Amino acid sequence: MDDMTVFQILASKFQYDFVRDALLVGVLIALCASLLGVTLVLKRFSFIGDGLSHVAFGAMTVAAVVGLKSNDMLLILPVTIIAALLLLAAGRNRKIMGDASLAMISVSALGIGYLLMNRFSKSANVSGDVCTTLFGSTSILNLEDYAIWLCIFMSVIVVGVFILFYNKIFAVTFDPDFATATGTNANAYNIMIAVITAVIIVMAMKLVGSLLISALVVFPALSAMRLFRSFKGVIVFSGCLGVFCSALGILISVVIGSPIGSTIVVVQLLAFIVCYMIGFFTKSKG
Amino acid sequence: MVQLECNDVCLGYDGKTVTEHLTFSVSKGDYLCVVGENGAGKSTLIKAILGLNPPISGSLSFQGLTARQVGYLPQHTPVQRDFPASVGEIVQSGCLGKSRLFYSAAQKSEAAAQMERLGITHLKNRCYRELSGGQQQRVLLARALCAAEDLILLDEPVAGLDPKVTKEMYEIIADLNRSGVTVIMVSHDIAAAVKYATHILHLSHEPLFFGTKTAYLQTPVGRSFADIGEEG
Helix, strand or coil: CCHHHHHHHHHHHCCCHHHHHHHHHHHHHHHHHHHHHHHHHHHCCCCCCHHHHHHHHHHHHHHHHHCCCCCHHHHHHHHHHHHHHHHHHHHCCCCCHHHHHHHHHHHHHHHHHEEEEEECCCCHHHHHHHHHHHHHHHHHCCCCHHHHHHHHHHHHHHHHHHHHHHHHHHHHHCHHHHHCCCCCCCCHHHHHHHHHHHHHHHHHHHHCCCCHCCCCCCCHHHHHHHHHHHHHHHEEEEEEEEHHHHHHHHHHHHHHHHCHHHHHHHHHHHHHHHHHHHHHHCCCHH | CEEEEEEEEEEEEECEEEEEEEEEEEEEECCEEECCCCCCCCHHHHHHHHHHCCCEEEEEECCCCCHHHHHEEEEHHHHHCCCCCEEHHHHHHHHHCCCCCCCHHHHHHHHHHHHCCCHHHHCCCHHHHCCCHHHHHHHHHHHHHHHHHEEEEECCHHHHHHHHHHHHHHHHHHHHHHHHEEEECCCCCHHHHHEEEEEEEEEECCCCCCEEHHCCCCCCCHHHHHHHHHCC
């Protein structure tokens, strides 16, 4: 009987377009984030998601203050892309400065963002707004049509880039020096990865909020690395796991009414623990 | 036939000169060993040959091949230590410079042939990070050969290997050289250089020596290593 009620709740919720839209957008964002996550984790850029999302948060508050409320993407996206280029370039040239500059940029953006929201927001519930932006919100449940199409469009581009440039991405991630020496422009691919990262971060902000984006990027890649030993295996499984966890998280949160972002993150964490255990036991058997 | 010609080259980075007045040449079939203490410009020379860091002055030119046709065996980076990739994937990536986006059937069989040549075909589906140090070096060497068969550039190929595997690695490299591959090897190991190489380039802040091995052993600095070489 219990199962029936769960399905009944789901069936009743799925009558609404906005639930289906949220599921679609959530799954697409998770797919992109988990594909990209493999490269970022392997390049030791796990924290870039975190840092960039704080930058995007800062940009969002600036956009709100200057009155770009309805098309704030025009400001958020370019600012985040520039930050991504700066961070990835800095991380490459000065390896020691990489994480320090990331920490500096991310807390500055967070601090400035909150200060601006606090001083200039006309909303009655500032701390509620901040909490919503940081931890995700129900904003994914009232998506505008253009946002859905934008999301579909970006996902197609990201997945297309991954399939088309798969071999190059592998070579540049594994050994940038060798790739450059044999005629692959590693720098160009780093820039491409930086730009895609920024785009995904900005899209994912709507889904899980600024603080939880790293989970979408990092968890599927780490889980896949526990189980798979080839790059192809890791990429494919990471993508599948990202989609599965995101869909499951959204369904659970629809049924029990929990916040979408943190539900997805908890599902990701549980999936990681399962993968870790499987990896641990299969390894010890030899 | 001269393949690489280096004429009065000055090397450095960030505006600092590391070594200058560097003149040497590498002919087809040579086995040149570049030795010298840390900071003498060995890595900078490698980057210059690969075209990653052009010389400050002087000319460095290839004849009959391009900088893209140098097979490079780099030192390990921390990223590679836990990288999930199969041996087949890594060797195949050596062909990438020649392909556009996807590998052709010819390139796949090229990769298979190089794995066979280095005796790692049975490791094809194994994960790189689970291999021993010597096996990993063979994988990277196979990848280098996929990129270029005429000239290979080895950066400290035996760093971190135990003595037995080190000897095996040197034998593999010597075999490749006998089969016509030009070898440029950067090494700390002067004893091995004296034993295997045909030419020696001893770098310091100014080049101390360039010439054949026999001539090197006549110089004061070379003579001090001659004994070690004979023992090894």
